[in-house]
Amino acid sequence: AAMELAIEGGAEAVTVSAVAHRAGLSRSSIYEYFSSSADLIADLVIEELDYYTARLGEAIKHATDPFEKIELWIAEGLRYVEDGRHMLVKSLNTVSTPEFRKEEISLGHRRLISPLRQALVETGIKEIGSAAAFLQSITDAASVRIDAGNDAELEIQNAVVFAMAGLRALAL
Numbered sequence: 403a404a405m406e407l408a409i410e411g412g413a414e415a416v417t418v419s420a421v422a423h424r425a426g427l428s429r430s431s432i433y434e435y436f437s438s439s440a441d442l443i444a445d446l447v448i449e450e451l452d453y454y455t456a457r458l459g460e461a462i463k464h465a466t467d468p469f470e471k472i473e474l475w476i477a478e479g480l481r482y483v484e485d486g487r488h489m490l491v492k493s494l495n496t497v498s499t500p501e502f503r504k505e506e507i508s509l510g511h512r513r514l515i516s517p518l519r520q521a522l523v524e525t526g527i528k529e530i531g532s533a534a535a536f537l538q539s540i541t542d543a544a545s546v547r548i549d550a551g552n553d554a555e556l557e558i559q560n561a562v563v564f565a566m567a568g569l570r571a572l573a574l
Contacts, residue, residue, distance in 0.1 A: 404442050405449070412493035416443055437500065444503035447494050451510035454482060454491075462517060468524035469566060475518050476541060476562050483545045484554040525573045533572055540565045 403424035407415045417439045422429045436442045461478035465471040482488055499507060518537075519530065527533045544561035548554045 404446055408443075408446055408490055408494060413443055413497045416446070418442065440497055441500050441503065443494055443497045444499040444507060447491070447499065447507055448503075448510050450487075450491055450494065451507070451514055455510070455514045457482065458514070459517065462521075468521040469569065471521040472518065472525075472537075472569060473562050473566055475521070476537070476565055477558050479541055480544055480548065480554070480558045480561060483548050484558070488545070522569075525569060527569065527572045529572070533569060536568060537565055540568075 404416050404421045407420055407424060418429050418432045418436070421442060422432045425432075432442070436445065458475055458478050462471045462474045465474055519534065522530050522533050525533075540561050544557045547557045
């Protein structure tokens with residue numbers, strides 16, 4: 403119920419009352435599991451991180467070459483933008499999560515990034531932090547262009563070509 407509300411109306415639509423109503427439960431039933439609306443939203447963030455991690459893992463699971471893994475990772479990450487699901491994450495990230503959930507969310511982020519980081523290490527690039535920052539900038543720029551209505555497949559292709567050329571140059 404909370405995910406449906408978030409998809410339909412963003413984070414502000416996810417309240418204990420709204421979730422209880424949508425689920426056909428009393429508010430007190432929701433409070434048995436969640437301390438607040440922000441706690442509920444933290445759960446949605448974690449669920450989305452798990453979904454995105456699985457989606458990216460599926461995309462790279464057969465790749466053995468680290469450059470191929472990175473290429474597939476970038477492409478799938480931008481397809482996530484193309485299908486609009488990233489807007490849910492943007493919305494959910496506008497809410498301050500309870501302090502006691504921050505480590506769990508941080509762990510989810512680390513699990514999400516771990517395969518990409520490992521692939522970058524395997525390329526032999528010395529400055530992994532710089533390479534990761536450059537990749538983030540490229541995917542951010544492509545995301546903005548996709549969100550603006552540009553041809554998603556062309557943006558994905560261009561971002562991948564540009565990123566891979568840069569990474570290969572850094573690996574020399």
